[in-house]
Amino acid sequence: MQIILGGVAAVAALVYWLRYAGAETPSPAASCVKTLSTAALALLGWWLNAPLLVVIGLAFGSLGDLALSRAGDRAFLAGMLAFAVGHLAYVIEFARLLAAGDPQVGSVFWVTVAAMALLVPLTLLWIAPKAGGLAWPVRAYALIIGAMALAASLLPHSSGLWLLQIGVAAFLASDFILALGKFIATHPRTRLLAARSLWPLYWGGQALILWGAVL
Numbered sequence: 001m002q003i004i005l006g007g008v009a010a011v012a013a014l015v016y017w018l019r020y021a022g023a024e025t026p027s028p029a030a031s032c033v034k035t036l037s038t039a040a041l042a043l044l045g046w047w048l049n050a051p052l053l054v055v056i057g058l059a060f061g062s063l064g065d066l067a068l069s070r071a072g073d074r075a076f077l078a079g080m081l082a083f084a085v086g087h088l089a090y091v092i093e094f095a096r097l098l099a100a101g102d103p104q105v106g107s108v109f110w111v112t113v114a115a116m117a118l119l120v121p122l123t124l125l126w127i128a129p130k131a132g133g134l135a136w137p138v139r140a141y142a143l144i145i146g147a148m149a150l151a152a153s154l155l156p157h158s159s160g161l162w163l164l165q166i167g168v169a170a171f172l173a174s175d176f177i178l179a180l181g182k183f184i185a186t187h188p189r190t191r192l193l194a195a196r197s198l199w200p201l202y203w204g205g206q207a208l209i210l211w212g213a214v215l
Helices: 002-020 028-046 052-068 072-100 106-155 161-184 188-214
Strands: none
Touching: 002 028, 002 052, 002 188, 028 052, 028 106, 028 188, 072 106, 072 161, 106 161, 161 188
16 A cells, blocks of 8 residues: 555656646646645555654645645635644654654754754745735744754654655755745746746655655
């Protein structure tokens, strides 16, 4: 079953990237394929007995994918809310892991601190003001995903947790590219490039978070 679920997730992710990523007009087919790619990851996590909070994070990510596959600010806001809940689930799981062991205050942590010191203010002061009515939700989301990145950076480099850290970094990069594509980029080709480049980072990040959590 795990091979089937993993295969479905990977094939759906590839189909979405090749066929639908960056499409100007949303479609039911794109919504189904996009949602399936991460819903199958959540089911795979459940099948593999991954930590419940990781499965919950993946499930809310799938709901976020469904919302973001539709048009309009209300759908985008719903997607941000779903992803924020998913990120909070990850943060709680990372905190649980940290409580069970010694935090690793090393190079990964300090690199993450430096990255957050750059990306969070950029989002709060440059991107969010261009988001109109979504400005404050964007700011809140930036703080939540920043907390997730910092919590992940403190995890010990044991078992598969280093894969999880790479996954979180890829997820963070995809969210920043998404924000640039939606609120900053004005040329259609630039927005298409953003959509095409963020999808492998996002889906690969989610897959690595799951992989690292079950090793």
